[in-house]
Amino acid sequence: MTDPHAGVAATAVRQPEPPQIWRDYYQQMSLIRAFELRAAEMYQRAKIGGYCHLNVGEEATVVGLMAALAPRDYLFTTYREHGYALARGMEAGRVMAELFGKSTGVSGGRGGSMHLFDQRLRMLGGYGIVGGQIPPATGAALALTYRGEPGPNAEAVMCLLGDGTTNIGSFHESLNLAALWHLPIVYVIVNNGLGMATTVEHASAEPDLYKRGCSYRMDGVRVDGNDVIAVRDAAREALTRARVEHKPTILEAVSQRLRGHSVVDPARYRTAAETERLRSHDPVHMVRARLIDDGVLDEDSARRIDESAEAQVNAAVAFAEESPDPDVATLFEYAYATPVPNTPHRLPADPVIAGGMAGS
Amino acid sequence: MTDPHAGVAATAVRQPEPPQIWRDYYQQMSLIRAFELRAAEMYQRAKIGGYCHLNVGEEATVVGLMAALAPRDYLFTTYREHGYALARGMEAGRVMAELFGKSTGVSGGRGGSMHLFDQRLRMLGGYGIVGGQIPPATGAALALTYRGEPGPNAEAVMCLLGDGTTNIGSFHESLNLAALWHLPIVYVIVNNGLGMATTVEHASAEPDLYKRGCSYRMDGVRVDGNDVIAVRDAAREALTRARVEHKPTILEAVSQRLRGHSVVDPARYRTAAETERLRSHDPVHMVRARLIDDGVLDEDSARRIDESAEAQVNAAVAFAEESPDPDVATLFEYAYATPVPNTPHRLPADPVIAGGMAGS
Amino acid sequence: MTMQTYRQALHDTLRTELLHDESVILLGEEIGIFEGSYKITAGLLSEFGPARVRDTPISEGGFVGAAIGAAMLGMRPVVEIMTINFSLQAIDQIVNHAAKMHAMFGGQVSVPMVIRTPGGGGQQLAATHSQNLEVWYAHVPGMKVVAPATPADAKALLTAAIRDDDPVLFLENLALYNTKGEVPDGEQVGQIGAAAVVKQGRDLTVISYSRAVSIALEVANQLERDGVSVEVVDLRSLRPLDRETVCASVRKTSRAVVLEDDWLSYGVGAEIAATIQEGAFDYLDAPVRRVAAAEIPLPYAKSLETAALPTAADLVKVIGEVLDATRFTR
């Protein structure tokens, strides 16, 4: 079991955060939690198909990372990305509509849960192939080196990946390129302890994942993924290094997955005790309790936040429900970005050459 | 430029080697050198086709590694493997015949220079795809774990790879598996400073390649590849660790390529000065001179060794010349190990279904 | 005979072969503790232990390559790749290594490895998780590729694949795992390289494989009632391909339609149509038609996914067109 504090650089005593910041972070966490629980429900009710992976338990990591990422930066995520989409600023309705496979979804209903994309918000996709996002994210950082000089206002790339993903070849090849070419990118390993049912220790010969940059002379830091401020500050530091020094960094956020790998996984491989332990560290509950203790919120204001999150999710579901399915006439709409002759627009029963059948 | 001595564990003062050992090693080095120079000549004379990569300059590394490897061990190499084949015990004639594409070649003329194979000698292939040999070699070590207990007499696997090959995904995936599963294997990185024309510093963000096991908690050692004894002893140590502890190791041998990447590469990217420097470190010349200094050999005995190497290579060429080309009738002989119906044995002008043409 | 699901038939066959031959080992992601993404290996870890049923990291190239090396030393690894889409991570090891070694090394070594992997769309898994790429492997000499359509064939062909000394890609399909069928008891060793006429007919031949065979049979039986006698050929083996069985059927029926789940252009059906027009030219009354997936990265939205994938209705329509073109009278 990874100790979230092992290897964490003791940070200077923190400035207390303004209450408004805390309220904002809690609002986001509460919205993500409500959205994810509803997504699970909608999946059970067959409104959502395919695979559906939730951020339940990772809300502090999600919000901390997105708080650090500037609008000018680019984001590449995994298939476990609903929370990132919301925190990055996608409308809950259009995200839910994507999960429902509706034409109003952020990817036009073509991508689904694993493939949320918003060009305007520079969130360049959820990716369903393990490690698939790492080389393109690295190439996005390469493109930035042609755009402008390093500096505090430069753009940078953040690339998310899971703990299990550190064992695939694209991780190695990409991090070597990023270090070799001095690319402005932060690789965030969201270490939730498991790849499906496989523990980090069972999958990675170096289970202290933040150390795996050693093969590229790349610095790595680990933060407690349940500590939204620590996550934000570590991500900011790494992003600054990317902007100013064009130095890539590994940031490991030790987080947790409170549910199964995907909505359909009952996670039987986890003991009741383990599940209990995780529940007791639920980041949403912890932040809520803490803010009430600190007097940033009281029961009422906290409830109001949770209720408004519920209300947003209700509206999102309503929007998704009412939205139309993509029209079958648009099936071939995105066949190519540059149209060329003889592009096949053929339905399964059509002949290969229009103009129908010869025969004797 | 990699310092062959940086990071080299100061070894205890060595026992002097018995003269017979030295003579044996020099004989092997002299044979490899003579074979490679002749191979280059035969390529120029179009007796050899395809790609032809030489071990010229790497003879001390080759002989040191093969001296450490026991007959019961398994060897996986790259496409730059003529010397390993000879030192492992393949007949020079059958190796040259393979380069000539003759039926008497070690791979029946089917593999050529890049694909020397001898099941009996447990040399399980040269491999032409960069990094392609690493996963199978790792799997061979996995197979050994089902065969018998660890111990000084256990079998082990040696897998060779070049410096440039440390940047491909299969290197990462395989080393992680070997460390995770405690496999009896030694990964030997033959660091000759270049992948074609690309320097180590230009390709690897951690140019101290023996350190690249850090991502798997795998030990690494570097030896001077021109020091045949140091190479042998380091390889023995690593092999013992593999046999007794089932612990994989990275062994980096800092060596040099005195010729181009392959026979057809004039290596224009290397300065005359650099070429000069390399020549002055020619391992074959250095060992020869040293053995004469130490009185292990005198000019005569040294010349006799070189002449007998020449003689062996002459005989090898003669054997290759006289050997028959593979019979075209055998084209499909190795289509499958287990024959099954409908295996296509079709030449380019044959119809897809024997029994010829219908037509109206 | 026992009534079993395709999943159960695979599970029982793996278990039988693990018991039958010590050199058989299973490797793959999540096949142990998780019991397999599709639960094919349920219970095998606890019965055979972690050495014989080995969970791997997410390193398809690494562990498929490791299986190749183990096979070179005489083990019989059966690898599960979660879906054929992920086999692209391992394809260099499969095609440039496993498929080459026996011939390239002059017959000195063989690679008795099986790769089990499901293909198929229709589950709303979107473009990267819904592909049918078996034609790539079927194109490659040195490979064997089988695609059983029924639980009985799954048992027989998996047994044959595991006992075969060459690398075998064993194609499964997400939509087949829960389908049921009669499975003969006791040892059954199928024939790699042989197709089968799974329904006799006189008027038209439908050629298919894997999941699509059940659709072909459903349509054939339906048309039977309308007085059209459809013969169904199940390819079973894509490499080697049993051309003679296909052509013999078409020489009899003089009409042919291919039903395939992959994309039309350069798909499996292209080879079947090309083979028929050469091997049964004088007997063909109409062009061989192909019913295949629309050529677009498969969208997630159900409405679009359904439109893009071949259905029984599509097959009925195309069969009708072929019959009309040949003035067939019911």
Place this chain on the structure above:
Amino acid sequence: MTMQTYRQALHDTLRTELLHDESVILLGEEIGIFEGSYKITAGLLSEFGPARVRDTPISEGGFVGAAIGAAMLGMRPVVEIMTINFSLQAIDQIVNHAAKMHAMFGGQVSVPMVIRTPGGGGQQLAATHSQNLEVWYAHVPGMKVVAPATPADAKALLTAAIRDDDPVLFLENLALYNTKGEVPDGEQVGQIGAAAVVKQGRDLTVISYSRAVSIALEVANQLERDGVSVEVVDLRSLRPLDRETVCASVRKTSRAVVLEDDWLSYGVGAEIAATIQEGAFDYLDAPVRRVAAAEIPLPYAKSLETAALPTAADLVKVIGEVLDATRFTR
């Protein structure tokens, strides 16, 4: 018009596009200091510098994937993969990512990347270095695949590919680099998705692409002297495939032979034959025949390699058989 080699035409086109558009960058192994394994990029590093002509480590998956990401941000990377055999290391990035993004993300992003890579055997490079795997890429929606046969087409199609907003696999061939031809001066933008009749004829159509086209033309000209009028269709683009041009030719000649360098089963020729038998059924006097490589991992030995690869003699023989089968009288 200038007489140029295929190599020179590629080199000059890359240079022209580097000058023409700042967002064009070249990436690949050994394209800079080494000037390219086949010297296509000779001199470009010194002219344009290491930022625009970038030597990469041996990480095909990594740098092709990086090119995809750069293209997503508006760069126009032209990647060289040393040979198509090594593209297997990058195929997940090419097929599961580059080919999917535009459609899967609802048209919000495109991937204007070109992958230049040579295929082909005949150089005694043995089984792993001699493959023709273009049919795999041609099977995949979202990809564009072009295979120019002449220096002029190399120039025109490379220009088109670089300016196209979709991922394009640009197939070269080891045996073509030193071939010569007339190349029109000035800007030439070819048409992706269009085939061409490169020699008119009446009696039989030979369909081919890339290196094999030169053999088809050689044979066609030879047979002309024997009184057989052979039309030659150069596919130029494998995806999209210009079926109409192929079928129109066969409707005229009523006989067709495909000449291809890849393996026969499930190769490019399978789609061509399948297309013709459907699109020109009533016009065909004999089956479409395919002349293709023997289905075996290509041996190194010259005697075996030569026997396994299609030659002009093979094409002449098969054309003869087709003519005889149709009682053609010279």
